[in-house]
Amino acid sequence: MAKKIRVLVAKPGLDGHDRGARVIARALRDAGMEVVYTGLHQTPEQIVEAAIQEDVDIVGLSILSGAHMTLFPRVCELLKENGADDIIVMGGGTIPEADVKALKEGGYAAEIFTPGTTIETIVEWIHSNTKSS
Amino acid sequence: MEEIKAAKNEWLAERGKKKDRDINFETVSGMPVQDLYTPDDIKDFDYMNDLGFPGSYPYTRGVQSNMYRGRLWTMRQFAGFATAEESNQRYKYLLEKGQTGLSVAFDMPTIMGYDSDHPRSLGEVGRVGVAIDSLEDMETLFRDIPLDKVSTSMTTNAPAAVLWCLYIATGEKQGVPSEKLTGTIQNDILKEYIAQKSWIFPPEPSMRLITNIFEYAAKHVPKWNTVSISGYHIREAGSTAVQELAFTLADGFAYVEAGIEAGLNVDDFAPRLSFFFNSHIDFFEEIAKYRAARRIWARRMKEKYGAKNPKSLLLRFHTQTAGCSLTAQQPENNIVRTAYEAMAAVLGGTQSLHTNSMDEVLALPTEKAVQIALRTQQILAYETGVANVIDPLAGSYYVEALTNKMEEEAEKYFEEIERRGGVLAAIDQNFFQQEIADAAYQYQRAIDKKQRIQVGVNEFIDPDEELDIEILTIDPEIERRQVQKVQKLRRERNNLLVSDKLDALRQAAMGTENMIPYILDCVRAYATEGEIIQTLREVFGEYKEKPTF
Numbered sequence: 001m002a003k004k005i006r007v008l009v010a011k012p013g014l015d016g017h018d019r020g021a022r023v024i025a026r027a028l029r030d031a032g033m034e035v036v037y038t039g040l041h042q043t044p045e046q047i048v049e050a051a052i053q054e055d056v057d058i059v060g061l062s063i064l065s066g067a068h069m070t071l072f073p074r075v076c077e078l079l080k081e082n083g084a085d086d087i088i089v090m091g092g093g094t095i096p097e098a099d100v101k102a103l104k105e106g107g108y109a110a111e112i113f114t115p116g117t118t119i120e121t122i123v124e125w126i127h128s129n130t131k132s133s
Numbered sequence: 134m135e136e137i138k139a140a141k142n143e144w145l146a147e148r149g150k151k152k153d154r155d156i157n158f159e160t161v162s163g164m165p166v167q168d169l170y171t172p173d174d175i176k177d178f179d180y181m182n183d184l185g186f187p188g189s190y191p192y193t194r195g196v197q198s199n200m201y202r203g204r205l206w207t208m209r210q211f212a213g214f215a216t217a218e219e220s221n222q223r224y225k226y227l228l229e230k231g232q233t234g235l236s237v238a239f240d241m242p243t244i245m246g247y248d249s250d251h252p253r254s255l256g257e258v259g260r261v262g263v264a265i266d267s268l269e270d271m272e273t274l275f276r277d278i279p280l281d282k283v284s285t286s287m288t289t290n291a292p293a294a295v296l297w298c299l300y301i302a303t304g305e306k307q308g309v310p311s312e313k314l315t316g317t318i319q320n321d322i323l324k325e326y327i328a329q330k331s332w333i334f335p336p337e338p339s340m341r342l343i344t345n346i347f348e349y350a351a352k353h354v355p356k357w358n359t360v361s362i363s364g365y366h367i368r369e370a371g372s373t374a375v376q377e378l379a380f381t382l383a384d385g386f387a388y389v390e391a392g393i394e395a396g397l398n399v400d401d402f403a404p405r406l407s408f409f410f411n412s413h414i415d416f417f418e419e420i421a422k423y424r425a426a427r428r429i430w431a432r433r434m435k436e437k438y439g440a441k442n443p444k445s446l447l448l449r450f451h452t453q454t455a456g457c458s459l460t461a462q463q464p465e466n467n468i469v470r471t472a473y474e475a476m477a478a479v480l481g482g483t484q485s486l487h488t489n490s491m492d493e494v495l496a497l498p499t500e501k502a503v504q505i506a507l508r509t510q511q512i513l514a515y516e517t518g519v520a521n522v523i524d525p526l527a528g529s530y531y532v533e534a535l536t537n538k539m540e541e542e543a544e545k546y547f548e549e550i551e552r553r554g555g556v557l558a559a560i561d562q563n564f565f566q567q568e569i570a571d572a573a574y575q576y577q578r579a580i581d582k583k584q585r586i587q588v589g590v591n592e593f594i595d596p597d598e599e600l601d602i603e604i605l606t607i608d609p610e611i612e613r614r615q616v617q618k619v620q621k622l623r624r625e626r627n628n629l630l631v632s633d634k635l636d637a638l639r640q641a642a643m644g645t646e647n648m649i650p651y652i653l654d655c656v657r658a659y660a661t662e663g664e665i666i667q668t669l670r671e672v673f674g675e676y677k678e679k680p681t682f
Contacts, residue, residue: 014241014257016330019371019457022570023577039678040330041245043253065241066496066607070256096496096604115461115494116590118581 005130006056010038010047012075015065020092020115024060027119033126044071048078051087057130061109063093072108088129092117137172144169157584161415162373163575164538170530178533183428187523191431193424193536194524195482196447201520207485208510209286209451213238213263214497215611216618217273220263224278226500230507234316236286236487237274238262239296244331246292246666249615258612261497262288266619267661271299272306281309285316286361286451286485291333293320294342295665298652301354305657317358317407317451320346323384323556326676327565329366333666336557338673342648343388344395347402349649358407360388361451367565368411369457371573374422377411378539379546380565382429386547387556389438399438403445410483412474413455419474420526421535423450423481429540452478453487459494463589464602467491472509479519480526486510492602499605563679619661626659634658635668642672 009025011018018040029035036054038047051059059079063071072091079085091103092113103109110129113122148168158166167174185191188198197203210232213220224235239262242254248266249258258264265271275285280303289296297318301311322339325332332339343360350359364381372380385406392402408426412419430448434440454474459467468491475488488506490498498506514520526532553559560566579585586592638651648669655665 014245014247014253014331015261016325016332017369018330019369019573023371023574026570026574027577037680039680064261065257066260067241067256069609094495096606097600098604116587118591119577120581 005033005058005126006036006054007033007058007060007126008036008038008047008051008054008056009060009062010042010050011040011062012042012044012047012071013063013065013067014041015063015067016040017064018062020064021060021062024062024092024119024122028123028126031119031123044074044078047075048082048084051079052082052084056087058088058090058126061089061091061093063091063095066094068093068095068103069099072103073106076108090125134172134176141171141173160374160418161413161585162375162418162572164373164375164418164535164542170534172530174530174534175537183533183537184527190435190443190446192427192447194527196427196449196484200482200523201479201514202523205514205520206479206483207234207284207451208232208507208514209234209236209485209487210503210507211236211238211286211288211453211487212498212503213240214261214605215259215607216264216615217270219259219611221274221276221278223500224274227503227507228278228283230504231511232507234284234286234485235278236288238288240264241331243296243662244289244292246295246333246663246670248661248663249612249619251663254612256612258615260607264611264615265296265299265662266615267622267659268299268302268306268656269618269622269659271303275303275307279309280304280307281313286319287316288319290319290322290325290329290331291339292662292666293318293322294346294649294652295656295662297346297357298649298656299662301653302656311354313356314354315356317361318346319361319363319409321360321363321384321409323387323560324363324366324381326560327367327380327384328370328372328569329363330678332676333670334673335676336560338642338669340391344391344397345647345649347392347397347405348395348647350405351397351401355405357405359402359405361407361409362388363409365409365411365453367569368413368455370569371457371576372569373572374413374415374418375539375542376546376565376568376572378422378426378429379543379550381408381410382426382433382543383547383550383556385430386433386437389434390555393438399434399440400442400445403434403438403440404442404447407484408448408450410450410452410478411455412452412478412481412483414458414470414474416473416477417532417535418539419477420481421532421539423452423478423483424524424532424536425539425543426450427482428536429543449484451485451487452481452483454478454489456489456493459489459491460587460590461494462598463595464491464495464600466589467494468505468509471506472513475509475513476517476519479513480524482524492604495600495602496604496606499603501603561679622659622661630658631655631660631664635660635664638665639668639672642669 187195364377431446490502
């Protein structure tokens with residue numbers, strides 16, 4: 001039996017909007033993945049520590065507060081420092097198109113899903129971008 | 134009635150032959166909708182008991198006897214970004230364009246009680262609202278805006294007492310006594326644990342801060358609305374309309390009970406409680422929600438809490454159109470959505486309204502987008518004629534049946550909450566959080582499966598869509614400037630005085646005294662918001678969310 005894909009859904013920063021994060025967490029679990037949700041108000045350090053401890057394939061960051069240009073790079077740096085940059089970083093939230101482009105081009109996020117994306121799209125993307133499937 | 138029944142059967146026979154579109158006919162919240170409403174659906178309807186007259190019990194038809202014929206609703210656009218200087222400019226711009234009240238949006242560090250130079254504030258300063266660290270910033274925010282002339286609403290919850298004191302002290306600096314200040318602090322901590330999740334302290338000390346505010350306001354700031362009990366965020370977190378209605382009113386009852394338990398007379402603080410609702414896209418469901426809310430509140434306040442002052446029975450509310458109904462795809466469509474939602478709020482009798490800007494799903498609004506949003510309200514008020522008649526939908530079989538249904542469903546939730554030991558106990562059991570999360574998940578599923586159509590998202594899509602509206606960006610330089618400013622303040626103020634005042638606050642917090650005068654002394658001495666909150670955090674501790682997933 002193939003190993004299940006493990007995902008950490010995380011809410012970095014100070015905003016409390018976790019509707020999207022919770023919907024995605026539940027949807028990924030329904031799609032057969034193992035999902036850990038960090039809860040709110042996490043620092044990049046806490047997120048990276050949880051990701052390594054939980055041995056996840058993917059970290060999904062959900063940000064609506066506009067702090068994405070600070071928090072995505074910080075999470076990626078910390079993953080790298082801890083030798084865990086094989087963990088894929090994806091994201092979602094209120095992130096303007098220009099920033100999505102900058103984050104992807106800078107190597108800070110493999111993919112960013114903005115509002116209106118269907119759950120199926122995200123599930124398919126994860127399947128085609130992880131080895132464990 | 135017999136004649137109607139016979140005719141209805143005849144119609145049903147004929148209608149039954151026609152094929153309906155293949156969709157679920159239900160409200161946006163998932164309540165089934167009949168194809169037709171007739172007198173049969175409101176057969177026990179009693180005009181005086183269920184409707185009454187505007188400005189009279191049970192206030193279903195509105196809180197004032199002449200409603201918008203006397204005075205239109207307050208057009209209060211929620212605004213704030215970057216630093217106090219930039220936001221001060223935006224307020225003046227909005228006042229110039231005809232806005233009639235201010236509504237301050239704070240940034241996340243301010244909302245969470247951190248100064249701009251705190252490590253947790255990194256990247257968040259001035260992003261989703263204005264950064265306020267001290268009285269210095271508050272004075273700048275309202276520079277050349279006379280506080281005895283405008284009313285100000287401030288979206289602040291966990292640190293509401295501090296921001297309120299900053300406002301009172303700013304008034305003092307302008308020579309405006311606190312008795313003359315008008316406005317609202319959101320100050321609704323219960324909905325933070327339930328939905329918005331910007332908490333700092335645990336529920337008990339948070340409730341104490343709120344009853345301290347009730348008490349202080351009754352004596353010194355009598356025209357201030359001390360809590361804006363907010364369903365808005367409950368809805369944005371994914372609740373149904375019924376959940377928004379029921380959970381919000383349940384929070385309201387909890388504040389009333391806390392006030393009574395703190396030894397206050399219900400009529401001394403209840404008239405200053407106000408509400409804040411969402412206006413989602415299902416036109417009739419929203420109108421019914423507001424009407425039901427007024428009726429439930431009036432009945433409870435009178436029958437259960439024994440309020441005598443008619444003002445204690447009035448549910449006055451601000452409305453914001455639903456941010457969560459807007460789409461990033463084809464963003465100009467959001468102008469249309471917002472206009473319908475605004476009309477529902479007005480037909481539902483709101484006292485004040487914020488119309489969302491079309492770009493809010495992408496970033497903070499640009500000046501152009503804000504202007505269109507404000508113009509939407511002005512067109513509604515001055516061109517459409519909907520403000521000429523009070524509660525024009527009263528007597529509509531559908532609207533009355535739906536209003537009744539809303540009340541019934543809310544009552545079921547009140548019983549469930551009671552059974553669980555009240556609002557605080559239900560929060561502790563994750564009851565609200567789970568109900569909302571379930572509703573949010575069902576809603577998203579319905580959209581994914583196209584059981585619900587969202588124009589531009591899952592139907593009528595533009596495959597080649599390119600975003601061509603302007604987006605407001607916040608210069609990272611702003612954070613650097615704000616950090617320098619607060620550090621300069623800490624160097625230049627009288628630090629001995631600051632630590633004295635913070636110590637006095639700590640002592641008060643450890644005892645049972647009203648903390649507001651102590652917080653006021655701290656802000657007058659230019660203690661920062663972060664320092665004041667940290668002092669209280671050391672005494673009260675921090676709230677920890679229970680895992681729900």
